[in-house]
Amino acid sequence: MKITGAVVSPGLTGFYFDDQKAIKLGREHDGFAYLGEPVTTGFSKVRQRGEAISVLLLLENGAVAYGDCAAVQYSGAGGRDPLFLASDFIPVLEQEIFPKLIGREVTGFRALAEEFDQLTRPDGSRYHTALRYGVTQALLDAAAKAARCTMAEVVGREYNCQLTDNQVPIFCQTGDERYDNADKIIIKRADVLPHGLINNVEEKLGQHGEKLLEYVTWLRERCQQLADDNYTPILHIDVYGTVGQAFQENLPRMADYLAQLELAASPLKLRIEGPLDQGSKPAQIQALAELRRLLEQRQINVEIVADEWCNTLEDIREFVDAKAGHMVQIKTPDLGGINNTIEAILYAKERGIGAYLGGTCNETDRSAQVCVHIGIATQPDQMLAKPGMGVDEGFMIIYNEMNRTLALLRAKGVI
The missing domain is CATH 3.30.390.10 (Enolase-like, N-terminal domain)
Incomplete structure (x- = not known):
């Protein structure tokens, strides 16, 4: 053609x-x-x-x-x-x-x-x-x-991926409306929430982390209030390096704080994205790898997610090889060609690191739809509901495209 x-x-x-x-x-x-x-x-x-x-x-x-x-x-x-x-x-x-x-x-x-x-x-x-x-x-x-x-079939065929009938867990983000939008996410029963946009110490994290601690407690209680015991989403919060800022980049103190967050979230699983930002890729890899080791030594079951300075396919391979975090965000626009997104997901999965098919609220409906097909073919651990910060629109686009495609693949006998 x-x-x-x-x-x-x-x-x-x-x-x-x-x-x-x-x-x-x-x-x-x-x-x-x-x-x-x-x-x-x-x-x-x-x-x-x-x-x-x-x-x-x-x-x-x-x-x-x-x-x-x-x-x-x-x-x-x-x-x-x-x-x-x-x-x-x-x-x-x-x-x-x-x-x-x-x-x-x-x-x-x-x-x-x-x-x-x-x-x-x-x-x-x-x-x-x-x-x-x-x-x-x-x-x-x-x-x-x-x-x-x-498009999912093309990816599956050319990258040797076995298409399955499994839905990819969807991660919804609240933006700054972290209470009302969390309610929307809980009511719609998304698999992962809320991102939270914790990008400022004084306003959102708290000088000693107290504001985020309060928010995590509220999230756990709100899930119980609006849903039932069968709804056990993963809590995934992006803190944009503010935990490091608040605790002077001191890893043991950061680990102490993450242990408090784990207790506040229990029994829900907790992921913290971007706990620190060291200002360069080598320093970021070293710090996240050390923080991961420290958490595991102390049996603190909080997963940390790499984001900043983990932008390209080459970056992702370096973070994965160094075990700099439990999961990497594959921020799709940052990788350039979507062929790199596919390669990144498969590389992380093969090496036992969580693959988060992410992106940004600042995308479009079309880029989100294409990413759904990549997700169906490669089966990452989760994918972002995008675009926007309003919950409903991004979740609708991802959820509906995923289910339409899976229904079509079933009808064709592909899965």
């Missing part, structure tokens, strides 16, 4: 770009916006609208395959590529990438995706991760349309 043309359109994401560094420095809320000046290069405001670009590939049989270029909420932070604005990158797609796509034969996904993920610009630099993310989504869709099957 030949690609006969390519079209681009500007789009919006399900959330916003936020200047993480400015927020960590204490920028105050002004309604939904933030006061003060941004500090990360490229930002005009501390919070500004999220932008995306749709890539539509026209196939010779009249079908259209598409994917969405999108970048994470905290663009430019933790070693990531800079802010992704549609007006800056549409010309790059049209002038540099599309001429290499048009006329190509689509006989499969993997080889073509690897080729375009590795493309370099005229100056020798890599293309922005968001561009590689969207282009490879469109290529997976094109491969599925050429083969007249689902």
